[in-house]
Amino acid sequence: MxxxxxxxxxxxxxxxxxxxxxxALLARALVILSRSWLPHAFALPYPREAxxxxxxxxxxxxxxxxxxxxxxxxxxxxxxxxxxxxxPVRPPSRLVPPEARLLVPExxxxxxxxxxxxxxxxxxxxxxxxxxxMAHIEARCPTPSLFRECRSFLLTHPVVPDGRGGDPRVWExxxxxxxxxxxxxxxxxxxxxxxxxxxxxxxxxAPSVPCEREDxxxxxxxxxxxxxxxxxxxxxxxLRTFLCLTAPTERAVLTGLTVHGVTVEPxxxxxxxxxxxxxxxxxxxxxxxxxxxxxGLLAARVSELLSHVDGTLIVAVPDHHIRRPGFREAFESCLxxxxxxxxxxxxxxxLGRPAPLSHHSSEGAPCVTSHQ
Numbered sequence: 533m534x535x536x537x538x539x540x541x542x543x544x545x546x547x548x549x550x551x552x553x554x555x556a557l558l559a560r561a562l563v564i565l566s567r568s569w570l571p572h573a574f575a576l577p578y579p580r581e582a583x584x585x586x587x588x589x590x591x592x593x594x595x596x597x598x599x600x601x602x603x604x605x606x607x608x609x610x611x612x613x614x615x616x617x618x619x620p621v622r623p624p625s626r627l628v629p630p631e632a633r634l635l636v637p638e639x640x641x642x643x644x645x646x647x648x649x650x651x652x653x654x655x656x657x658x659x660x661x662x663x664x665x666m667a668h669i670e671a672r673c674p675t676p677s678l679f680r681e682c683r684s685f686l687l688t689h690p691v692v693p694d695g696r697g698g699d700p701r702v703w704e705x706x707x708x709x710x711x712x713x714x715x716x717x718x719x720x721x722x723x724x725x726x727x728x729x730x731x732x733x734x735x736x737x738a739p740s741v742p743c744e745r746e747d748x749x750x751x752x753x754x755x756x757x758x759x760x761x762x763x764x765x766x767x768x769x770x771l772r773t774f775l776c777l778t779a780p781t782e783r784a785v786l787t788g789l790t791v792h793g794v795t796v797e798p799x800x801x802x803x804x805x806x807x808x809x810x811x812x813x814x815x816x817x818x819x820x821x822x823x824x825x826x827x828g829l830l831a832a833r834v835s836e837l838l839s840h841v842d843g844t845l846i847v848a849v850p851d852h853h854i855r856r857p858g859f860r861e862a863f864e865s866c867l868x869x870x871x872x873x874x875x876x877x878x879x880x881x882x883l884g885r886p887a888p889l890s891h892h893s894s895e896g897a898p899c900v901t902s903h904q
Contacts (some may be wrong), residue, residue, distance in 0.1 A: 538707035541586075541625055548566070549624060549742035550592075551621050551623045551738065552623050552627065552652065553588075553653065554585075554588045554589060554621045555616070555621055555623055555628070555649055556617075556649050556652040556653050556655070556656070557581065557584060557585045557588060557632060557648065557655075557670075558585040558588075558589065558607075558611070558634065558649075559579050559642075559645075559646045559647075559649035559650035559652075560585070560636060560650045560655070560656075560657045561579070561581040561582040561584070561586075562608070562611060562642050562646055562650070563635055563642055563646065563647065563650045563657060563658055563672060564579055564581050564582065564657075565579065565582055565608065566641060566642050573809075577755075578604050579683075582604055584845075585607070586601070586603070586604050589601065589607060589621065589724040592620060592621050593620050593790035596620055598620040608635070608640075611633075611634040611635045612635040612636075612637055612640050613637060613656040614633075614658070615630060615631050615632065615633055616628055616630055616631075616632045616633065616634070616645075617629075617630025617631060617632075618630075624697055624828075626828050626865055626866060627826065627828035627829065627862075627866065628645065628649065628826055628828070628829070629826075631647060631702070632645040632825075632826070633646075634646040634649070636728070638723025638730035639729070639730055641728045641821045643746070644744070644746055644773065645825055645826065646827045647659075647769075647770075647773045647774075648824060648825060648826055648829045649829070651774075651829075651833075652829055652832060656770075658770045658773065658774065659773075659774045659833070660874075661768075661770040661883075662768075662770040662771050662773070662774040662775055663802060663803050664775075665709050665768060665770065665771060666683070666771075666802035666803070667802040668685075668810070669682055669705055669706060669709070669802075669896045670801065670802045671704055673705055675827050676798070678701060678702070678705070679705075679801065680798065680801065681699065681701075681702050682702050682706050683801055685698075685699075685706060686709070686767065686771060686775055686776070687704060687775060687776060687778075687779040688776075688779055689767065689783070690724055690725050690726070690767045690771075690772045690776040691713065691719060691724060691725075691726070691760060691764055691765065691766055691767070692710060692764065692765040692767075693760065693761050693764050694724075694761070694763065694764070695763040695764060695765050709767060709768045709771060710765035710766065710767055711765060711766060711767070712763075712764075712765060712766075713726075713760045713764040713765060713766045715762070716729070716759060717759065717760040717764065717766070718757050718758070718759060718760070719743075719757065719758055719759070719760050720743035720744075720745065720748050720755050720756075720757055721755045721756045721757070721758055722743070722745075722748040722751065722754075723743060723744075723745040723755070723777075725743050725744040725745050725772060725776065725777075726743065726760075726766060726772070727743040727744070727757045743757070744772060744773065745777060746772050746825070747852070748770075753811070756845065768810075775804070778804060778821045778822060778823045780850070781821050781822075781823055781848060781849065781850045781879070781880060782804070782821040782848075784880035785819070785821055785848045785879075785880050785883065786806075788880055788883035789808065789819075789883065791883075792883060794809070795808065795809045796808055797809070799818055803820075804820065804821055805818055805819070805820050805837075806818065806819040806820075806821075807819070808896070810837075817843055817844040817845070817846060818841065818843055818844065818845045818846065819845075819846045819848060820834070820837070820845055820846070820847055820848070821848045822847060822848070822849055823850055823853070824849070824853075826862075826863040827853075827855055827859050827860070827863035827866070828862050828863070828865075828866040830847070830849070830863060831862075831863050831864075831865075831867045831868075832866065834847055834867065834871060834875060835867055835870075835871045838868075838870070838871045838874055838875070839868075839870075839871075842874070843874070844874050844876065844878045845875055845876070846872060846878060847863075847875060847876065847877050847878070848878055848879060848880070849877070849878075849879055850879060850880075851879045851880055851881045851882075853879070854878075854879040854881070854882065860877060863877055864877075
């Protein structure tokens with residue numbers, strides 16, 4: 533089913549699509565406004581994306597008899613203090629649940645929901661930037677093996693504590709996608725990603741989402757947050773979200789496939805796509821590793837990918853996503869109809885017995901060794 537299909541919500545299809553377009557535009561505007569090199573972002577004239585987002589939200593509010601935000605700071609305040617379910621513009625809950633937020637209330641920084649929405653559609657910004665940066669690095673590398681080394685370095689180094697990479701050949705290729713962390717930058721000791729100091733309060737008023745991974749806050753006990761050393765460098769935010777977050781899952785999936793005797797080769801490494809061929813010489817399949825908060829938006833990305841590649845795609849996500857109630861169902865329901873028979877959803881724990889989509893066969897049929 534297409535991402536914007538009305539049958540999932542009972543809304544007219546054009547209304548659903550309009551809501552998604554407005555929210556995606558708003559998310560892109562928030563990402564742009566969060567960039568530190570825009571010191572006058574709230575002075576007129578506003579950045580183009582921000583002005584467009586404000587215009588679309590105001591028009592939507594007026595058309596639905598809702599009091600609109602007065603200006604851009606007021607709109608950002610909405611995003612910081614309201615859930616998406618409290619917005620006048622609301623997407624179907626299968627795509628983005630009503631409790632999701634675009635900005636962390638305590639810090640004002642964009643959430644993973646914001647980054648995923650800002651990557652939605654043909655004007656997507658964040659994931660597309662990550663792919664573009666990786667493609668540039670790949671183009672500069674004189675050999676495929678050097679690019680693989682560079683990618684491995686980036687996967688595991690969202691932060692370079694001493695400001696210097698290890699292998700000079702690798703560092704020469706990747707240093708341009710790092711920038712100074714700044715004084716007092718906080719880092720999560722669990723995932724290694726940046727955390728952001730709350731703008732006010734401490735103790736019981738500390739942020740519920742202390743780091744960019746967001747899931748670390750739910751672990752017991754939660755990881756500590758330490759201060760980055762002076763001179764530390766941070767990887768580009770788009771790569772932290774759409775490359776580094778996948779690192780544990782990618783490592784576990786590739787290890788599991790090797791144990792099962794499946795040969796894994798790079799396909800489009802700049803986009804984290806692999807090609808799988810079993811020793812028995814079965815037809816090659818593709819593997820994509822993802823860590824996404826919202827299965828409906830992941831389904832949109834997968835449907836778009838399969839519109840211009842051949843074969844079957846194994847979609848591997850973290851184990852805790854597969855265990856989330858409704859994750860698989862939301863993913864399935866939001867896939868494009870043409871993509872459904874070509875997709876297998878799994879996780880590291882499911883290798884050897886990952887369930888095909890329920891449209892086709894029962895729980896437990898293997899997708900690593902069979903198309904059915």
